[in-house]
Amino acid sequence: MKTKARPKKNQKPTRSREAAKRTLGLNVEKIRKDFPILREKVHGKALVYLDNAATTQKPLAVIEALDQYYREYNSNIHRGLHLLSEKATAVYEAARIKAQKFLNAADSREIIFTRGTTEGINLVAQTWGRQNLIEGDEIILSAMEHHSNIVPWQMLCGERKTVLKVIPINDAGELMMEELKKLFTSKTKLLALTHVSNALGTVNPLAEIIQFAHSRGVKVLVDGAQAVPHLKVDVQALDCDFYVFSGHKIYGPTGIGVLYGKYKLLEEMPPYQGGGDMIASVTFEKTLFKKPPHKFEAGTPHIAGVIGLGAALDYMDKIGLENIAAHEHDLLVYGTAKLQSIPGLELIGTAQHKAGVLSFTLGEIHPHDIGTIFDRQGVAIRAGHHCAQPVMDRFQIPATARASFALYNTRAEIDALAKAIHKVQEVFA
Ligand SMILES: Cc1ncc(COP(=O)(O)O)c(C=O)c1O
Numbered sequence: 001m002k003t004k005a006r007p008k009k010n011q012k013p014t015r016s017r018e019a020a021k022r023t024l025g026l027n028v029e030k031i032r033k034d035f036p037i038l039r040e041k042v043h044g045k046a047l048v049y050l051d052n053a054a055t056t057q058k059p060l061a062v063i064e065a066l067d068q069y070y071r072e073y074n075s076n077i078h079r080g081l082h083l084l085s086e087k088a089t090a091v092y093e094a095a096r097i098k099a100q101k102f103l104n105a106a107d108s109r110e111i112i113f114t115r116g117t118t119e120g121i122n123l124v125a126q127t128w129g130r131q132n133l134i135e136g137d138e139i140i141l142s143a144m145e146h147h148s149n150i151v152p153w154q155m156l157c158g159e160r161k162t163v164l165k166v167i168p169i170n171d172a173g174e175l176m177m178e179e180l181k182k183l184f185t186s187k188t189k190l191l192a193l194t195h196v197s198n199a200l201g202t203v204n205p206l207a208e209i210i211q212f213a214h215s216r217g218v219k220v221l222v223d224g225a226q227a228v229p230h231l232k233v234d235v236q237a238l239d240c241d242f243y244v245f246s247g248h249k250i251y252g253p254t255g256i257g258v259l260y261g262k263y264k265l266l267e268e269m270p271p272y273q274g275g276g277d278m279i280a281s282v283t284f285e286k287t288l289f290k291k292p293p294h295k296f297e298a299g300t301p302h303i304a305g306v307i308g309l310g311a312a313l314d315y316m317d318k319i320g321l322e323n324i325a326a327h328e329h330d331l332l333v334y335g336t337a338k339l340q341s342i343p344g345l346e347l348i349g350t351a352q353h354k355a356g357v358l359s360f361t362l363g364e365i366h367p368h369d370i371g372t373i374f375d376r377q378g379v380a381i382r383a384g385h386h387c388a389q390p391v392m393d394r395f396q397i398p399a400t401a402r403a404s405f406a407l408y409n410t411r412a413e414i415d416a417l418a419k420a421i422h423k424v425q426e427v428f429a
Contacts, residue, residue, distance in 0.1 A: 030238055031407060031408050036063070037057045047064075050405065051402075059315050061311050066308045068309065110261055110293070111268075115255055116246035117223060121261055124244075136161070138162065139186060145194055145387065146388055153192060167179060167183060194226070195222050200242050202349060203348050210238055225245050258309075263292065331409055335356075344425065356409075369424070377423060378416070381404075
């Protein structure tokens, strides 16, 4: 009987060249070839794109899906009897089913296409919010929300005389869970919470929070803009009432997003906008609306955007969210250690459970200066308040520099980031 040869003592394990290129199941070099923009040069330097929380780059599969629609079957949907319209309608509605599967929603009618996360939240505020909230009712948010999950509720409070309450965060950038529980009263009607913070990277313990909110009869809207690129979301397991995200943050086009809502809630909500394609019948006396999701998709939608989003979801599905999450976690661990070893650098957002975001300050150097010097090195990051001014107020800083990862980033790019930080320190020495 043959036995496997054991490695000799002190012999280093050997890895094939192919295996060496792989990180935890992802062949990143191969993946990078799917993104034409990653071959671009910036100021004569290779592009190191670390601004993925702002928007991600697009794979060929998405670019080609858009190109194919406009070249081969461009037409309006749901109304034409001709072949092109039938094809566009079929591909558009197939994308709805892809989005349903992506979120594990129970029914494709629970998927509404919007312009993005911002529009999804405004839709819920202006429909469910106006229908259900009265003077004195309370909406709970957190101190780590993006402005798009603050301002729509503030606007509603101005009109409905409802009250906003804010869950505080600790020094690591985590929700203070005991404080959260204390905020709920008999007047609380809605909790609107981000799944992952764009400014800090914190991943919130949603399942536990949603269970608590529901035990108090409170509905929950989740801002998933920064979660869906990094972790597998299951809206049925979470049991959230609404979940919103943007296509452009998951390798899809801009101007398209998804609002998931439990069907019963959607059925009871009034429409957001009126117009064509959302009606069953119209007379000057009365209009009857279609059922969800069409009730919420007035007018000609962003057909190309939906088709591109469908291609992006297929692309992510092919790679596998578990693989993406593992790869990005490796980058986060590597990047955190690397940045923490740089004297004078302070990481803002050190939660135990984080997605691939590294926000930092460098003493007195303004993050805008950091961003500008980085740019000359070919390193693209975001500098500013990241549309989360309350987070900056909490940490008493005007802004941070933020590097955020996607599936195509590499450890070598994090090394380039660290090199760019040293360059900034040299300039300001
Ligand atoms: C957490 C979070 N919520 C909401 C948004 C708004 O997304 P959009 O501008 O695509 O509507 C963003 C965008 O950065 C975000 O990071």
